[in-house]
Amino acid sequence: MDFFTILKAIILGLVEGMTEFAPVSSTGHMVIVDDLWLRSDEFLGKYAANTFKVVIQLGSILAVVVMFRNRFIDLLGLRRFVGGKAASSAPAGERLKLAQVIVGLIPAGVLGVLTEDYIDEHLFSAETVLIGLVLGAVLMIIADRFRPKRPKTETLDQITYKQALIVGLIQCFSLWPGFSRSGATISGGVLIGMNHRTAADFTFIMAVPIMAGASLISLVKNLEYFTVDAIPFFIAGFVSAFVFAMISIRFFLKLINRVKLVPFAIYRLVLAAVIYFVFFF
Numbered sequence: 001m002d003f004f005t006i007l008k009a010i011i012l013g014l015v016e017g018m019t020e021f022a023p024v025s026s027t028g029h030m031v032i033v034d035d036l037w038l039r040s041d042e043f044l045g046k047y048a049a050n051t052f053k054v055v056i057q058l059g060s061i062l063a064v065v066v067m068f069r070n071r072f073i074d075l076l077g078l079r080r081f082v083g084g085k086a087a088s089s090a091p092a093g094e095r096l097k098l099a100q101v102i103v104g105l106i107p108a109g110v111l112g113v114l115t116e117d118y119i120d121e122h123l124f125s126a127e128t129v130l131i132g133l134v135l136g137a138v139l140m141i142i143a144d145r146f147r148p149k150r151p152k153t154e155t156l157d158q159i160t161y162k163q164a165l166i167v168g169l170i171q172c173f174s175l176w177p178g179f180s181r182s183g184a185t186i187s188g189g190v191l192i193g194m195n196h197r198t199a200a201d202f203t204f205i206m207a208v209p210i211m212a213g214a215s216l217i218s219l220v221k222n223l224e225y226f227t228v229d230a231i232p233f234f235i236a237g238f239v240s241a242f243v244f245a246m247i248s249i250r251f252f253l254k255l256i257n258r259v260k261l262v263p264f265a266i267y268r269l270v271l272a273a274v275i276y277f278v279f280f281f
Helices: 001-021 027-040 041-045 046-067 067-075 098-122 128-145 161-177 182-192 196-221 228-258 264-280
Strands: none
Touching: 001 027, 001 041, 001 046, 001 067, 001 228, 027 046, 027 128, 027 264, 041 046, 046 067, 046 196, 067 196, 128 161, 128 182, 128 228, 128 264, 161 182, 161 196, 182 196, 182 264, 196 228, 228 264
């Protein structure tokens, strides 16, 4: 496998890592960068290319685990085994609980299992991604326009079970390609009284189990298409996605409370316009 092929893997990992957790739709960017430009399916094959996209998602997920490792240690009750300082200064009984995260995961998890085959067969196209980009942008604008003037939930530890469930229900919109999981959940959190940073933190934490589960299921289903010759390509993409996801998450969490959601919504509308003119004009 030559240098330029490995470079394509690095570019795809960069796109995945930089866009997976920002509310801009990683799927929309993959449509432009891979389907239109790099075309990984031409040298990997269709199913191996799909497997590759799963593998680089796991790189992005690992970045979240590293960034929020102290919070995950506390959620899983592992602090007594690993030591160190807790992620929160709140009393143990008042911290975000694993049960609250699970409540947020149930709606999209159940609906995703029921509709996975239909989505894979019918909803992955430039047309549906374009629709998802626009509708997701509209939701983000609505969230910033109609959010409470004074957020009542300013830390993860103040999130209630009701809020977790509502965010989980709104996350179901993200099953539509292009809508964006983080765009949907951050918007939902902001609408029900979270500040933008808290909604983003909760989004990232929820993303780990739901993305890891979906990615591992897809990986197992396509494992037969994983070839030894493609291993360098897969490793390069995985490492690239991990590194750039770390950069993206750090930058986004510093930015979100200052710029809110509207700038990302405008970016999505521009991206939708690009996709429209490239594919349909």
